Amino acid sequence: MPLFGVIAAKLAKRPVALCDAGDVDGIASAALFKRRHPNGYVELAGPTDVRRWWVKLVRWDFVADLPCPGRAKIRADHHKTNKPCAEAEFYDPEAPASAVLAARALGLEGDEVARQLVEAAVQTDTAHVTDPKIKLLDLAVRYAGKRQKLVAVEKLAQKGLAAVDEEPLRSMAERGLEKDQLVAQIAGSIPAEETLFIYSPTHLGISYRLLAIELERKGAKFVNILVRRGWRTYRLYCGAHRDGPHDCAEVATRMGGGGHKYAAGALIKAPLLDLEKPLRDLLAALRPPAVYVLGDCNNLKMPCRSIQVMTRGSNER
The missing domain is CATH 3.10.310.40 (Diaminopimelate Epimerase; Chain A, domain 1)
Structure with a gap:
């Protein structure tokens, strides 16, 4: 159960983060957290998961790209339908991606790796992807399981978009390319x-x-x-x-x-x-x-x- 991992992190006095699992914006925000706090613990979840009892039980140090789970120190989000509630809110429904606000909240605006992650989040969240490497990252994330995404968070935090050229992201992207061909086929029909x-x-x-x-x-x-x-x-x-x-x-x-x-x-x-x-x-x-x-x-x-x-x-x- 994910709660046990969070409890272990809390006992070890590691900061804990809750980020959206569904897209590059959430994964990039999680990677930004890990870049700021290399010893931090990341839990990935979907918007409906924040309603679970154990998620509400935890006092999260950082929440990104998700509705507020109830108790949070810092939250970075840009969704029009998500109401602010954290102690420190970096909330702007006009922002192109939550990662823009996450970088600001975490004090990473001058960091080159952070800049790459924010750009990836903006391009994918606005559906205007111009960088081929960001396209591969998008496909890798969309078709990955939770464990793969957590590994991706670690790699992206360390190397930024350069991680897309390495395993496991490279294989994840190749699988995504196969699925992307099917999407194009259906759209064409x-x-x-x-x-x-x-x-x-x-x-x-x-x-x-x-x-x-x-x-x-x-x-x-x-x-x-x-x-x-x-x-x-x-x-x-x-x-x-x-x-x-x-x-x-x-x-x-x-x-x-x-x-x-x-x-x-x-x-x-x-x-x-x-x-x-x-x-x-x-x-x-x-x-x-x-x-x-x-x-x-x-x-x-x-x-x-x-x-x-x-x-x-x-x-x-």
Whole structure:
């Protein structure tokens, strides 16, 4: 259990950090913490994990790119839907990435490795990746498991983007490149419409956030992807044009999640006796012109267009 690691760190008087596990911004923020505190302990988690009892029990020294877990000395965050609560808040919903604020909070603004990590976070979080090495880091992180991500945090803290050329990040990036080809294939099968609603009845082992970005590059202004992750669990990914009228944070908040105007998400639990309610609720709220299903339309009580896909699973969150 992660709590035991945190307790051991506390007993050893090591500073403890809680950072988002889902993307480069969270991983870069964790690496910044380790650069400032080489003996520090990092726990990686998702936005919904901060609600767990043991997370709320801990007094965290540093929290980044996540909602406040309850007790924290310092928190760096830029999400519109996350309310401040730490003793020292480095919070700015207009910041391009939480790592920008994390570097400031940790006193690393003049550090070259920190500058590289912040740039990686900004490029990936704004979906404007121009550096090939940052693209590889993004793919490596999106398809990595928790243990791999923790190793990546250590390597990035020591070497910055140079770590992408070394193991294990190099192999992680190669795996990500294979998945990226599948994302491009799926995006190529979906018409370039201004508003898109996509339903994935099973997790296909891809980054749905990257799929939304790819569809936006093709011309979509508003993309909602609902993925069924289990018997009752759904995950919403929303992407919108920054200057458009659509607000993903509003959509995600309505479904119990949060995020930014241009990118947001939610983890949704269906009622025990109505397992398709999240899908119906989202369709009723958005009223999309068409529903594209990644797979067969079997047993779906709605007009849909099937997009046939063949793939395997992954660790992507």
